[in-house]
Amino acid sequence: MVLSRGCTGKTVTGPYILNDDMTDIQERSISLSGQKTGPVGDEAPIISMIGTRAMLFEAPGDFTMAHQRRIWALIEAAESRSDVQELVPGVTNLMLVFTTPPKDPEQIAAWLHHAWDTLPERHIEGRLFEVGVQYGGELGEDLHRVAEHAGLTPEEVISIHHGNEYTVCAIGSAPGFGYLHGLDPRIATPRKSVPSLHMLAGTVTIGGMQAGISALTGPNGWNSIGFTEITLFDPMKEPPALFAIGDRIRFYPESIVL
Amino acid sequence: MITILETAPLNTVQDCGRPGYRNLGVGCSGVMDMLALQAGNILLENQPDDACIELQTFPFLLRFDASVSFAVTGIDADMDLDGQTLLPWSAVTAAAGQTLRIGPPRTGARGYLCVAGGVDVPVILGSRSTQLRGGFGGLSGRFLEAGDTLGIRPGGAVCAGYAVLPPSVALKNGNDAETSGVMTLRFIPATDYQLFTEQSRVLFQNCEWKITPQSNRVGYRLSGDKLQLTKPVELRSYGIVPGIVQVPPAGEPIVQMADANTAGGYPRIATVIEADLWRLAQARIGSRIRFQECSYEEGVDAMRPVEDWLENMRLMVSRYRNSSIRRESGKSGGKK
Numbered sequence: 001m002v003l004s005r006g007c008t009g010k011t012v013t014g015p016y017i018l019n020d021d022m023t024d025i026q027e028r029s030i031s032l033s034g035q036k037t038g039p040v041g042d043e044a045p046i047i048s049m050i051g052t053r054a055m056l057f058e059a060p061g062d063f064t065m066a067h068q069r070r071i072w073a074l075i076e077a078a079e080s081r082s083d084v085q086e087l088v089p090g091v092t093n094l095m096l097v098f099t100t101p102p103k104d105p106e107q108i109a110a111w112l113h114h115a116w117d118t119l120p121e122r123h124i125e126g127r128l129f130e131v132g133v134q135y136g137g138e139l140g141e142d143l144h145r146v147a148e149h150a151g152l153t154p155e156e157v158i159s160i161h162h163g164n165e166y167t168v169c170a171i172g173s174a175p176g177f178g179y180l181h182g183l184d185p186r187i188a189t190p191r192k193s194v195p196s197l198h199m200l201a202g203t204v205t206i207g208g209m210q211a212g213i214s215a216l217t218g219p220n221g222w223n224s225i226g227f228t229e230i231t232l233f234d235p236m237k238e239p240p241a242l243f244a245i246g247d248r249i250r251f252y253p254e255s256i257v258l
Numbered sequence: 259m260i261t262i263l264e265t266a267p268l269n270t271v272q273d274c275g276r277p278g279y280r281n282l283g284v285g286c287s288g289v290m291d292m293l294a295l296q297a298g299n300i301l302l303e304n305q306p307d308d309a310c311i312e313l314q315t316f317p318f319l320l321r322f323d324a325s326v327s328f329a330v331t332g333i334d335a336d337m338d339l340d341g342q343t344l345l346p347w348s349a350v351t352a353a354a355g356q357t358l359r360i361g362p363p364r365t366g367a368r369g370y371l372c373v374a375g376g377v378d379v380p381v382i383l384g385s386r387s388t389q390l391r392g393g394f395g396g397l398s399g400r401f402l403e404a405g406d407t408l409g410i411r412p413g414g415a416v417c418a419g420y421a422v423l424p425p426s427v428a429l430k431n432g433n434d435a436e437t438s439g440v441m442t443l444r445f446i447p448a449t450d451y452q453l454f455t456e457q458s459r460v461l462f463q464n465c466e467w468k469i470t471p472q473s474n475r476v477g478y479r480l481s482g483d484k485l486q487l488t489k490p491v492e493l494r495s496y497g498i499v500p501g502i503v504q505v506p507p508a509g510e511p512i513v514q515m516a517d518a519n520t521a522g523g524y525p526r527i528a529t530v531i532e533a534d535l536w537r538l539a540q541a542r543i544g545s546r547i548r549f550q551e552c553s554y555e556e557g558v559d560a561m562r563p564v565e566d567w568l569e570n571m572r573l574m575v576s577r578y579r580n581s582s583i584r585r586e587s588g589k590s591g592g593k594k
Contacts, residue, residue: 001447001554002449002451002452048448049529050448050498050499050526050529051529051531052531052561053499056449058449086277086281088281088497089281090496091495092494095496095498097277105554170521171282172280172281172283172497172519172520173521175392218391235284235389235392236382240284241282
């Protein structure tokens, strides 16, 4: 059930789309495949119900830090709501899980719209993590694949990878796994069609436009380019996740095996 | 204490789950069939969130090392306590040393062994549920094995001699067409519903989907037909909850269940309503399901019979127990 309002604010069409119309959805599928992002208010966010107890807010436009910071601002605002049980930030989106099904989802959608339109970006002064990486070798066996895809040497891939600072946008998918922003597009590499079946936790990876450090040992379709010893999640620690949103990560080479 | 004498893998300690940590990538876990746990805990006068053993493989054999009351819910199966046949969905008290055997289910897929007081394992991040992916919670974050012992929290009630009707009977609705053998699940269209072709949207409701062997506590993979988008979309990772139905590029839907990851990236066609998730939890591999659309309001209202059933059960159990306590005290010549 989609609750989002179009730019004109006009209501209704069809049984599921309460106040949106097909045009917005079509526009959205275009914008998702990487169109330019206009300034605030150019496109409307999409708000939809996931069942009766979860609502998903999806920002329009590209995956930029500016958008992610506005998602963070939305988190802060939504934390003050008494009907919210859980807030689950994603990549330029936010899921609200309610304690009970909301009586008037449209009213909450309107509240989200207003918050999105009016709140300034929330800058989080995160901690800086310097992460030593053993690049290449058996635990980074896809380094050559990435280099080949990028048309670069493995050395260049490594130097580009640790040349950038990354920001933790959201934690999710596996306990402690951070969605990182900041990958240089030159080394962006599609996920593998055949996943590695036993990728170790701590593997330094590239999956499409995203960089990562795998949090769990298991099957993984991302490209491994190295390995780090850090532990991303310990349920006995407080907080259990090593990273938090807004934290920054700098990789540096501990060793390189080509 | 309980000692596990015989078990295959896949059986774990679970409670109502671990909400509140999805923002750290920790899925909710918890029992697949929430009604079965709620019923078991009501039968035993437990707290709603007390932990149980969720059984997915049978037979399961255990020994009660001390006297304790228990109930097996969720399934109908052959079960006996030291050879004495037991009814499912009933409160029974075992003596120390007695052995409980639970055979394969006649109906349902997942059995719940609830004990008075609840299974005692450490509370980690607010729950006793096993988080298999993260390897914590429950008993050392893993499946139960023969030889394992589990503590029982002290102070449990002593209960015996009464039972409840299973929800498959008590909550039967027009959708449960027994003869066709196809379970109907109600859904609310999700975010990307309109991005599917009209034909696929019709097909989603008309197809009898089969639950494939690649189905488990994480999710059910269905087979039957291919659903198509009007054009491909690339989605960014978004939060997911149990019940969400995603469609990977191959076109066959996946329903996320209790051990769902916290984030996903496939297009979302629907969400099975919360009131029907227990039905799906009890659907076996190889069985067929059908999706039927409902409105948001219908989805919300569908929880009312469930809540009424549980409330009524609470009332009946407490009345029965009060009257039997009065009878007991009458027999022994008044108050102690």
